[in-house]
Amino acid sequence: MPYVLASAGFTPPGPSSFWHPLIGDGAFAVTRSMFVVVATVIIIGLVMTMTAKRLQLVPTKGQFAVESLYNIARNQIGVDFIGEARLRPFLPLLVSLFLFILLNNLAGIIPFVQFPSMSRFGYVVVLTLIVYVVYHYVGLKKKGFGGYFRGFLPPGVPIWLVPVVYPLELLTYFVTRPLTLSLRLFANMFAGHTLLLVFALGGEYLLLHSGNIFLQATSVASFAMFIAMTFFELLIQFLQAYIFVLLTAYYIADAMAEEH
Amino acid sequence: MSVLQAAAPVLAAAEGGEGGGLDWTYPILPHPGEVIVGLVAFGVLYWVIAKKVVPLFEAAYAQRKDAIQGGIERAERAQAEAQAALEEYRTQLADARAEAARIREEARSEGAKIIAEMRDRASAEAERITESASRQVEAERQAAVTSLRTELGGLATQLAGRIVGEALTDSARQSRIVERFLTELEQSSPEDVRASATTAEPTTSATSAGPSSGGAHRVP
Numbered sequence: 001m002p003y004v005l006a007s008a009g010f011t012p013p014g015p016s017s018f019w020h021p022l023i024g025d026g027a028f029a030v031t032r033s034m035f036v037v038v039a040t041v042i043i044i045g046l047v048m049t050m051t052a053k054r055l056q057l058v059p060t061k062g063q064f065a066v067e068s069l070y071n072i073a074r075n076q077i078g079v080d081f082i083g084e085a086r087l088r089p090f091l092p093l094l095v096s097l098f099l100f101i102l103l104n105n106l107a108g109i110i111p112f113v114q115f116p117s118m119s120r121f122g123y124v125v126v127l128t129l130i131v132y133v134v135y136h137y138v139g140l141k142k143k144g145f146g147g148y149f150r151g152f153l154p155p156g157v158p159i160w161l162v163p164v165v166y167p168l169e170l171l172t173y174f175v176t177r178p179l180t181l182s183l184r185l186f187a188n189m190f191a192g193h194t195l196l197l198v199f200a201l202g203g204e205y206l207l208l209h210s211g212n213i214f215l216q217a218t219s220v221a222s223f224a225m226f227i228a229m230t231f232f233e234l235l236i237q238f239l240q241a242y243i244f245v246l247l248t249a250y251y252i253a254d255a256m257a258e259e260h
Numbered sequence: 261m262s263v264l265q266a267a268a269p270v271l272a273a274a275e276g277g278e279g280g281g282l283d284w285t286y287p288i289l290p291h292p293g294e295v296i297v298g299l300v301a302f303g304v305l306y307w308v309i310a311k312k313v314v315p316l317f318e319a320a321y322a323q324r325k326d327a328i329q330g331g332i333e334r335a336e337r338a339q340a341e342a343q344a345a346l347e348e349y350r351t352q353l354a355d356a357r358a359e360a361a362r363i364r365e366e367a368r369s370e371g372a373k374i375i376a377e378m379r380d381r382a383s384a385e386a387e388r389i390t391e392s393a394s395r396q397v398e399a400e401r402q403a404a405v406t407s408l409r410t411e412l413g414g415l416a417t418q419l420a421g422r423i424v425g426e427a428l429t430d431s432a433r434q435s436r437i438v439e440r441f442l443t444e445l446e447q448s449s450p451e452d453v454r455a456s457a458t459t460a461e462p463t464t465s466a467t468s469a470g471p472s473s474g475g476a477h478r479v480p
Contacts, residue, residue: 019285052316092310122294
Protein backbone atom coordinates (compact mmCIF):
# COMPACT_ATOMS: atom_id res chain seq x y z
CA MET A 1 0.00 0.00 0.00
CA PRO A 2 1.92 3.09 -1.12
CA TYR A 3 1.08 6.27 0.77
CA VAL A 4 1.94 8.63 -2.06
CA LEU A 5 0.18 8.27 -5.38
CA ALA A 6 1.71 10.97 -7.49
CA SER A 7 -0.76 10.66 -10.26
CA ALA A 8 -3.83 10.61 -8.04
CA GLY A 9 -2.82 13.57 -5.82
CA PHE A 10 -1.68 13.50 -2.19
CA THR A 11 -2.70 10.59 -0.02
CA PRO A 12 -2.37 11.60 3.65
CA PRO A 13 -0.74 9.08 5.99
CA GLY A 14 -3.22 6.95 7.88
CA PRO A 15 -3.54 3.64 9.70
CA SER A 16 -2.30 1.84 6.67
CA SER A 17 1.01 3.68 7.01
CA PHE A 18 1.80 1.39 9.96
CA TRP A 19 1.26 -1.86 8.21
CA HIS A 20 4.53 -3.04 6.73
CA PRO A 21 4.49 -6.77 6.04
CA LEU A 22 7.96 -7.62 4.81
CA ILE A 23 7.71 -11.39 4.47
CA GLY A 24 4.35 -13.00 3.84
CA ASP A 25 0.98 -11.47 4.59
CA GLY A 26 -1.90 -11.82 6.97
CA ALA A 27 -1.96 -12.69 10.67
CA PHE A 28 1.53 -14.14 10.84
CA ALA A 29 3.33 -11.95 8.38
CA VAL A 30 6.81 -10.86 9.39
CA THR A 31 6.49 -7.13 9.75
CA ARG A 32 8.88 -4.20 9.89
CA SER A 33 8.23 -3.64 13.57
CA MET A 34 9.29 -7.19 14.38
CA PHE A 35 12.78 -6.42 13.15
CA VAL A 36 12.82 -3.28 15.24
CA VAL A 37 11.68 -5.15 18.35
CA VAL A 38 14.18 -7.96 17.93
CA ALA A 39 16.98 -5.50 17.23
CA THR A 40 16.17 -3.48 20.36
CA VAL A 41 16.16 -6.63 22.49
CA ILE A 42 19.57 -7.62 21.12
CA ILE A 43 20.99 -4.12 21.63
CA ILE A 44 19.63 -3.72 25.17
CA GLY A 45 20.71 -7.24 26.09
CA LEU A 46 24.23 -6.74 24.82
CA VAL A 47 24.75 -3.27 26.28
CA MET A 48 23.34 -4.19 29.66
CA THR A 49 25.14 -7.52 30.07
CA MET A 50 28.44 -6.06 28.90
CA THR A 51 28.09 -3.15 31.27
CA ALA A 52 27.02 -5.45 34.10
CA LYS A 53 30.09 -7.63 33.65
CA ARG A 54 32.43 -4.66 33.86
CA LEU A 55 30.79 -2.71 36.66
CA GLN A 56 33.24 -0.69 38.70
CA LEU A 57 32.94 1.03 42.01
CA VAL A 58 33.86 4.30 40.37
CA PRO A 59 31.94 4.29 37.09
CA THR A 60 33.37 5.13 33.69
CA LYS A 61 31.45 7.48 31.41
CA GLY A 62 29.72 4.62 29.62
CA GLN A 63 28.86 2.86 32.85
CA PHE A 64 27.55 6.11 34.28
CA ALA A 65 25.23 6.58 31.28
CA VAL A 66 23.85 3.04 31.55
CA GLU A 67 23.54 3.37 35.32
CA SER A 68 21.60 6.59 34.88
CA LEU A 69 19.02 4.78 32.71
CA TYR A 70 18.91 1.87 35.12
CA ASN A 71 18.47 4.27 38.03
CA ILE A 72 15.50 5.98 36.43
CA ALA A 73 13.62 2.70 36.65
CA ARG A 74 15.21 1.70 39.95
CA ASN A 75 15.37 4.82 42.08
CA GLN A 76 13.08 7.43 40.54
CA ILE A 77 10.27 4.97 39.94
CA GLY A 78 10.87 1.75 41.88
CA VAL A 79 12.17 3.10 45.19
CA ASP A 80 9.72 6.00 45.22
CA PHE A 81 6.61 3.93 44.57
CA ILE A 82 7.26 0.40 45.79
CA GLY A 83 9.92 1.18 48.38
CA GLU A 84 13.45 -0.16 48.69
CA ALA A 85 12.49 -3.10 50.90
CA ARG A 86 9.96 -4.68 48.52
CA LEU A 87 11.43 -3.53 45.23
CA ARG A 88 13.86 -6.34 44.43
CA PRO A 89 11.41 -8.92 42.94
CA PHE A 90 9.92 -6.29 40.63
CA LEU A 91 13.15 -4.59 39.66
CA PRO A 92 13.86 -6.74 36.57
CA LEU A 93 10.34 -6.08 35.29
CA LEU A 94 10.62 -2.32 35.77
CA VAL A 95 14.08 -2.12 34.26
CA SER A 96 13.32 -4.28 31.24
CA LEU A 97 9.98 -2.54 30.64
CA PHE A 98 11.62 0.87 30.76
CA LEU A 99 14.53 0.01 28.49
CA PHE A 100 12.36 -1.94 26.07
CA ILE A 101 9.71 0.73 25.67
CA LEU A 102 12.23 3.56 25.61
CA LEU A 103 14.39 2.12 22.87
CA ASN A 104 11.39 0.98 20.82
CA ASN A 105 9.89 4.45 21.11
CA LEU A 106 13.16 6.08 20.17
CA ALA A 107 13.23 3.84 17.12
CA GLY A 108 10.57 6.20 15.79
CA ILE A 109 13.15 8.94 15.24
CA ILE A 110 16.38 6.98 14.88
CA PRO A 111 17.43 7.56 11.27
CA PHE A 112 16.83 4.65 8.88
CA VAL A 113 14.79 2.79 11.50
CA GLN A 114 12.12 5.44 11.96
CA PHE A 115 9.37 3.21 13.15
CA PRO A 116 8.08 3.24 16.72
CA SER A 117 7.22 -0.37 17.54
CA MET A 118 4.72 0.72 20.16
CA SER A 119 2.57 2.22 17.45
CA ARG A 120 1.68 -1.39 16.72
CA PHE A 121 -0.89 -2.33 19.32
CA GLY A 122 0.20 -5.97 19.57
CA TYR A 123 3.38 -5.17 21.51
CA VAL A 124 1.60 -2.79 23.84
CA VAL A 125 -1.03 -5.41 24.54
CA VAL A 126 1.66 -7.89 25.49
CA LEU A 127 3.32 -5.48 27.89
CA THR A 128 0.04 -4.35 29.41
CA LEU A 129 -1.09 -7.93 29.85
CA ILE A 130 2.12 -8.75 31.71
CA VAL A 131 1.66 -5.78 34.02
CA TYR A 132 -2.01 -6.65 34.49
CA VAL A 133 -1.24 -10.22 35.49
CA VAL A 134 1.63 -9.15 37.73
CA TYR A 135 -0.23 -6.61 39.81
CA HIS A 136 -3.30 -8.79 40.27
CA TYR A 137 -1.11 -11.75 41.16
CA VAL A 138 0.86 -9.70 43.67
CA GLY A 139 -2.32 -8.38 45.28
CA LEU A 140 -3.93 -11.82 45.52
CA LYS A 141 -0.77 -13.35 46.95
CA LYS A 142 -0.35 -10.60 49.52
CA LYS A 143 -3.92 -10.28 50.75
CA GLY A 144 -5.70 -13.44 49.64
CA PHE A 145 -8.80 -13.46 47.49
CA GLY A 146 -11.20 -11.89 50.00
CA GLY A 147 -8.69 -9.38 51.28
CA TYR A 148 -7.71 -8.29 47.79
CA PHE A 149 -11.28 -7.73 46.68
CA ARG A 150 -12.19 -5.96 49.91
CA GLY A 151 -9.15 -3.77 49.41
CA PHE A 152 -10.59 -2.22 46.28
CA LEU A 153 -12.94 -0.15 48.39
CA PRO A 154 -11.33 3.06 49.56
CA PRO A 155 -11.41 3.52 53.35
CA GLY A 156 -13.97 5.91 54.80
CA VAL A 157 -16.67 5.39 52.19
CA PRO A 158 -20.13 5.72 53.75
CA ILE A 159 -22.01 2.44 53.72
CA TRP A 160 -24.79 3.73 51.45
CA LEU A 161 -22.21 4.76 48.84
CA VAL A 162 -20.58 1.35 48.69
CA PRO A 163 -22.92 -0.02 46.00
CA VAL A 164 -21.95 2.93 43.81
CA VAL A 165 -18.27 3.14 44.59
CA TYR A 166 -17.42 -0.53 44.60
CA PRO A 167 -18.41 -1.30 40.98
CA LEU A 168 -16.50 1.78 39.87
CA GLU A 169 -13.41 0.61 41.73
CA LEU A 170 -13.78 -2.85 40.29
CA LEU A 171 -14.00 -1.31 36.85
CA THR A 172 -10.89 0.74 37.55
CA TYR A 173 -8.83 -2.26 38.58
CA PHE A 174 -9.96 -4.65 35.88
CA VAL A 175 -10.85 -2.51 32.89
CA THR A 176 -9.80 1.11 33.10
CA ARG A 177 -6.24 0.55 34.21
CA PRO A 178 -5.18 -1.89 31.48
CA LEU A 179 -7.11 0.05 28.88
CA THR A 180 -5.61 3.43 29.72
CA LEU A 181 -2.16 1.98 30.27
CA SER A 182 -2.07 0.38 26.84
CA LEU A 183 -3.94 3.03 24.90
CA ARG A 184 -1.89 5.89 26.29
CA LEU A 185 1.35 4.42 25.04
CA PHE A 186 -0.04 3.12 21.77
CA ALA A 187 -1.98 6.25 20.86
CA ASN A 188 0.89 8.58 21.65
CA MET A 189 3.28 6.64 19.46
CA PHE A 190 0.71 6.20 16.75
CA ALA A 191 -0.28 9.84 16.68
CA GLY A 192 3.27 11.10 16.98
CA HIS A 193 4.45 9.00 14.10
CA THR A 194 1.46 10.04 12.01
CA LEU A 195 2.25 13.67 12.71
CA LEU A 196 5.84 13.20 11.56
CA LEU A 197 4.62 11.40 8.47
CA VAL A 198 2.25 14.24 7.66
CA PHE A 199 5.04 16.80 7.68
CA ALA A 200 7.58 14.57 5.96
CA LEU A 201 5.30 13.26 3.23
CA GLY A 202 3.51 16.57 2.87
CA GLY A 203 6.80 18.37 2.41
CA GLU A 204 7.98 15.77 -0.01
CA TYR A 205 4.77 16.00 -2.04
CA LEU A 206 4.88 19.79 -2.11
CA LEU A 207 8.50 19.77 -3.21
CA LEU A 208 8.37 17.06 -5.84
CA HIS A 209 4.84 16.80 -7.09
CA SER A 210 3.08 20.13 -6.67
CA GLY A 211 4.57 21.58 -9.85
CA ASN A 212 4.21 25.08 -8.43
CA ILE A 213 7.20 27.10 -7.28
CA PHE A 214 5.29 28.81 -4.46
CA LEU A 215 3.98 25.55 -3.13
CA GLN A 216 7.46 24.09 -3.43
CA ALA A 217 8.73 26.95 -1.23
CA THR A 218 6.22 26.06 1.47
CA SER A 219 7.75 22.61 1.71
CA VAL A 220 10.59 24.26 3.62
CA ALA A 221 8.14 25.12 6.37
CA SER A 222 6.84 21.59 6.34
CA PHE A 223 10.33 20.13 6.72
CA ALA A 224 11.11 22.64 9.45
CA MET A 225 8.00 21.48 11.28
CA PHE A 226 9.11 17.89 10.75
CA ILE A 227 12.41 18.62 12.46
CA ALA A 228 10.75 20.52 15.29
CA MET A 229 8.22 17.74 15.80
CA THR A 230 11.02 15.18 15.82
CA PHE A 231 12.51 16.87 18.86
CA PHE A 232 9.09 17.08 20.41
CA GLU A 233 8.65 13.36 19.72
CA LEU A 234 11.91 12.66 21.50
CA LEU A 235 10.42 14.15 24.63
CA ILE A 236 7.12 12.28 24.19
CA GLN A 237 8.87 8.99 23.57
CA PHE A 238 10.90 9.28 26.74
CA LEU A 239 7.91 10.51 28.71
CA GLN A 240 5.66 7.66 27.59
CA ALA A 241 8.23 5.04 28.51
CA TYR A 242 8.62 6.72 31.89
CA ILE A 243 4.88 6.96 32.50
CA PHE A 244 4.24 3.35 31.54
CA VAL A 245 6.82 2.10 34.04
CA LEU A 246 5.74 4.60 36.68
CA LEU A 247 2.13 3.41 36.45
CA THR A 248 3.29 -0.20 36.54
CA ALA A 249 5.15 0.50 39.76
CA TYR A 250 2.15 2.38 41.14
CA TYR A 251 -0.25 -0.47 40.34
CA ILE A 252 2.04 -3.02 41.95
CA ALA A 253 2.53 -0.85 45.04
CA ASP A 254 -1.21 -0.22 45.23
CA ALA A 255 -2.00 -3.93 45.01
CA MET A 256 0.38 -4.59 47.93
CA ALA A 257 -0.65 -1.60 50.01
CA GLU A 258 -2.33 -2.31 53.36
CA GLU A 259 -4.56 0.72 53.05
CA HIS A 260 -6.14 1.60 49.80
CA MET B 261 -17.90 -3.20 21.36
CA SER B 262 -17.14 0.11 19.77
CA VAL B 263 -13.86 -1.31 18.53
CA LEU B 264 -15.64 -4.05 16.71
CA GLN B 265 -18.24 -1.67 15.39
CA ALA B 266 -15.59 0.65 14.11
CA ALA B 267 -13.66 -2.23 12.70
CA ALA B 268 -16.63 -3.70 10.92
CA PRO B 269 -16.45 -1.72 7.69
CA VAL B 270 -12.69 -2.24 7.59
CA LEU B 271 -13.13 -5.94 8.13
CA ALA B 272 -15.77 -6.06 5.48
CA ALA B 273 -13.55 -4.15 3.10
CA ALA B 274 -10.64 -6.43 3.85
CA GLU B 275 -12.69 -9.50 3.33
CA GLY B 276 -13.96 -8.12 0.11
CA GLY B 277 -10.74 -6.65 -1.15
CA GLU B 278 -7.93 -8.97 -0.09
CA GLY B 279 -9.33 -12.38 -0.29
CA GLY B 280 -10.47 -13.21 3.23
CA GLY B 281 -8.86 -12.81 6.69
CA LEU B 282 -8.56 -9.67 8.81
CA ASP B 283 -7.09 -6.50 7.50
CA TRP B 284 -4.11 -5.95 9.81
CA THR B 285 -3.80 -2.40 8.70
CA TYR B 286 -6.41 -1.55 11.27
CA PRO B 287 -4.28 -0.18 14.11
CA ILE B 288 -6.34 -1.21 17.14
CA LEU B 289 -6.33 -4.88 16.23
CA PRO B 290 -3.29 -6.58 17.74
CA HIS B 291 -1.48 -8.43 15.03
CA PRO B 292 -1.05 -12.04 16.21
CA GLY B 293 2.42 -12.37 14.75
CA GLU B 294 3.50 -9.21 16.46
CA VAL B 295 1.93 -10.33 19.73
CA ILE B 296 3.92 -13.55 19.60
CA VAL B 297 7.12 -11.79 18.66
CA GLY B 298 6.53 -9.19 21.36
CA LEU B 299 5.91 -11.85 23.98
CA VAL B 300 8.99 -13.84 23.05
CA ALA B 301 11.22 -10.79 22.61
CA PHE B 302 10.16 -9.25 25.90
CA GLY B 303 10.43 -12.63 27.61
CA VAL B 304 14.00 -13.01 26.44
CA LEU B 305 14.84 -9.46 27.44
CA TYR B 306 13.26 -9.96 30.86
CA TRP B 307 15.23 -13.15 31.39
CA VAL B 308 18.49 -11.47 30.44
CA ILE B 309 17.81 -8.46 32.64
CA ALA B 310 16.66 -10.59 35.58
CA LYS B 311 19.51 -13.09 35.42
CA LYS B 312 22.48 -11.26 33.98
CA VAL B 313 21.99 -7.58 34.68
CA VAL B 314 19.99 -6.74 37.80
CA PRO B 315 21.91 -9.06 40.20
CA LEU B 316 25.24 -7.63 39.07
CA PHE B 317 23.99 -4.05 39.24
CA GLU B 318 22.50 -4.58 42.68
CA ALA B 319 25.70 -6.22 43.91
CA ALA B 320 27.73 -3.31 42.60
CA TYR B 321 25.37 -0.82 44.22
CA ALA B 322 25.53 -2.65 47.52
CA GLN B 323 29.31 -2.67 47.29
CA ARG B 324 29.35 1.03 46.49
CA LYS B 325 27.04 1.77 49.38
CA ASP B 326 29.29 -0.25 51.67
CA ALA B 327 32.33 1.59 50.40
CA ILE B 328 30.73 4.96 51.00
CA GLN B 329 29.35 3.98 54.38
CA GLY B 330 32.67 2.39 55.32
CA GLY B 331 34.42 5.58 54.29
CA ILE B 332 32.09 7.65 56.43
CA GLU B 333 32.57 5.31 59.36
CA ARG B 334 36.32 5.43 58.94
CA ALA B 335 36.24 9.20 58.82
CA GLU B 336 34.10 9.31 61.95
CA ARG B 337 36.43 6.96 63.72
CA ALA B 338 39.44 9.04 62.70
CA GLN B 339 37.73 12.16 63.95
CA ALA B 340 36.94 10.52 67.27
CA GLU B 341 40.55 9.42 67.56
CA ALA B 342 41.77 12.90 66.79
CA GLN B 343 39.39 14.29 69.40
CA ALA B 344 40.66 11.80 71.97
CA ALA B 345 44.27 12.65 71.13
CA LEU B 346 43.51 16.35 71.47
CA GLU B 347 41.87 15.71 74.83
CA GLU B 348 44.90 13.73 75.92
CA TYR B 349 47.30 16.44 74.80
CA ARG B 350 45.27 19.01 76.68
CA THR B 351 45.35 16.99 79.89
CA GLN B 352 49.04 16.35 79.40
CA LEU B 353 49.63 20.03 78.85
CA ALA B 354 47.67 20.88 81.98
CA ASP B 355 49.64 18.25 83.90
CA ALA B 356 52.87 19.64 82.59
CA ARG B 357 51.87 23.14 83.60
CA ALA B 358 50.93 21.98 87.07
CA GLU B 359 54.18 20.05 87.28
CA ALA B 360 56.17 23.09 86.22
CA ALA B 361 54.38 25.24 88.78
CA ARG B 362 55.02 22.65 91.43
CA ILE B 363 58.71 22.42 90.53
CA ARG B 364 59.00 26.19 90.54
CA GLU B 365 57.35 26.34 93.94
CA GLU B 366 59.61 23.61 95.23
CA ALA B 367 62.68 25.35 93.87
CA ARG B 368 61.60 28.57 95.49
CA SER B 369 61.07 26.94 98.86
CA GLU B 370 64.28 25.01 98.48
CA GLY B 371 66.11 28.18 97.58
CA ALA B 372 64.68 29.85 100.64
CA LYS B 373 65.72 26.89 102.71
CA ILE B 374 69.21 26.93 101.23
CA ILE B 375 69.52 30.64 101.87
CA ALA B 376 68.42 30.17 105.47
CA GLU B 377 70.84 27.29 105.88
CA MET B 378 73.64 29.30 104.35
CA ARG B 379 72.83 32.14 106.61
CA ASP B 380 72.93 29.84 109.61
CA ARG B 381 76.13 28.33 108.46
CA ALA B 382 77.65 31.75 107.83
CA SER B 383 76.66 33.01 111.19
CA ALA B 384 78.01 29.86 112.80
CA GLU B 385 81.22 30.32 110.85
CA ALA B 386 81.37 33.93 111.91
CA GLU B 387 80.88 32.91 115.50
CA ARG B 388 83.48 30.25 115.11
CA ILE B 389 85.91 32.79 113.63
CA THR B 390 85.12 35.25 116.37
CA GLU B 391 85.61 32.49 118.91
CA SER B 392 88.97 31.44 117.54
CA ALA B 393 90.04 35.05 117.20
CA SER B 394 89.20 35.74 120.80
CA ARG B 395 90.89 32.51 121.76
CA GLN B 396 93.98 33.58 119.84
CA VAL B 397 93.88 36.97 121.46
CA GLU B 398 93.67 35.28 124.85
CA ALA B 399 96.59 33.01 123.99
CA GLU B 400 98.61 35.94 122.77
CA ARG B 401 97.75 37.81 125.89
CA GLN B 402 98.86 34.83 127.97
CA ALA B 403 102.09 34.68 125.99
CA ALA B 404 102.56 38.40 126.39
CA VAL B 405 101.86 38.11 130.11
CA THR B 406 104.32 35.20 130.40
CA SER B 407 107.05 36.95 128.45
CA LEU B 408 106.35 40.16 130.31
CA ARG B 409 106.60 38.31 133.57
CA THR B 410 110.04 36.91 132.76
CA GLU B 411 111.30 40.14 131.26
CA LEU B 412 109.80 42.17 134.02
CA GLY B 413 111.43 39.93 136.55
CA GLY B 414 114.87 40.45 134.91
CA LEU B 415 114.41 44.14 134.59
CA ALA B 416 113.13 44.53 138.11
CA THR B 417 115.99 42.48 139.46
CA GLN B 418 118.48 44.49 137.48
CA LEU B 419 116.88 47.66 138.63
CA ALA B 420 116.70 46.58 142.22
CA GLY B 421 120.34 45.46 142.09
CA ARG B 422 121.38 48.75 140.79
CA ILE B 423 119.33 50.61 143.30
CA VAL B 424 120.54 48.49 146.20
CA GLY B 425 124.07 48.74 144.81
CA GLU B 426 124.95 45.18 145.06
CA ALA B 427 124.57 42.42 142.54
CA LEU B 428 122.37 39.77 143.60
CA THR B 429 124.32 36.97 142.16
CA ASP B 430 122.81 34.20 144.11
CA SER B 431 120.43 32.92 141.45
CA ALA B 432 118.32 30.76 143.77
CA ARG B 433 117.58 33.63 146.01
CA GLN B 434 117.03 35.89 143.08
CA SER B 435 114.46 33.66 141.47
CA ARG B 436 112.70 33.17 144.80
CA ILE B 437 112.40 36.88 145.20
CA VAL B 438 111.02 37.27 141.68
CA GLU B 439 108.54 34.45 142.22
CA ARG B 440 107.27 35.92 145.39
CA PHE B 441 106.99 39.27 143.79
CA LEU B 442 104.96 37.95 140.91
CA THR B 443 102.66 35.92 143.14
CA GLU B 444 101.96 39.01 145.10
CA LEU B 445 101.40 40.84 141.92
CA GLU B 446 98.86 38.35 140.69
CA GLN B 447 97.09 38.10 144.00
CA SER B 448 96.84 41.79 144.42
CA SER B 449 94.45 42.38 141.50
CA PRO B 450 94.01 39.59 138.96
CA GLU B 451 90.66 40.97 137.81
CA ASP B 452 92.09 44.37 137.13
CA VAL B 453 94.95 42.95 135.20
CA ARG B 454 92.71 40.82 132.94
CA ALA B 455 90.21 43.57 132.31
CA SER B 456 92.81 46.07 131.44
CA ALA B 457 94.61 43.55 129.22
CA THR B 458 91.54 42.86 127.05
CA THR B 459 90.30 46.45 126.71
CA ALA B 460 93.41 48.22 125.45
CA GLU B 461 96.99 47.41 124.85
CA PRO B 462 98.57 50.65 125.95
CA THR B 463 96.59 50.67 129.20
CA THR B 464 97.59 47.06 129.76
CA SER B 465 101.21 47.96 129.62
CA ALA B 466 100.54 50.98 131.80
CA THR B 467 98.61 49.03 134.44
CA SER B 468 101.00 46.12 134.32
CA ALA B 469 103.79 48.60 134.61
CA GLY B 470 101.96 50.35 137.44
CA PRO B 471 101.66 47.39 139.85
CA SER B 472 105.02 45.98 138.74
CA SER B 473 106.62 49.25 139.59
CA GLY B 474 104.55 49.33 142.75
CA GLY B 475 105.64 45.75 143.39
CA ALA B 476 109.18 46.73 142.63
CA HIS B 477 108.77 49.37 145.25
CA ARG B 478 107.49 46.80 147.66
CA VAL B 479 110.21 44.28 146.86
CA PRO B 480 112.73 45.57 149.32
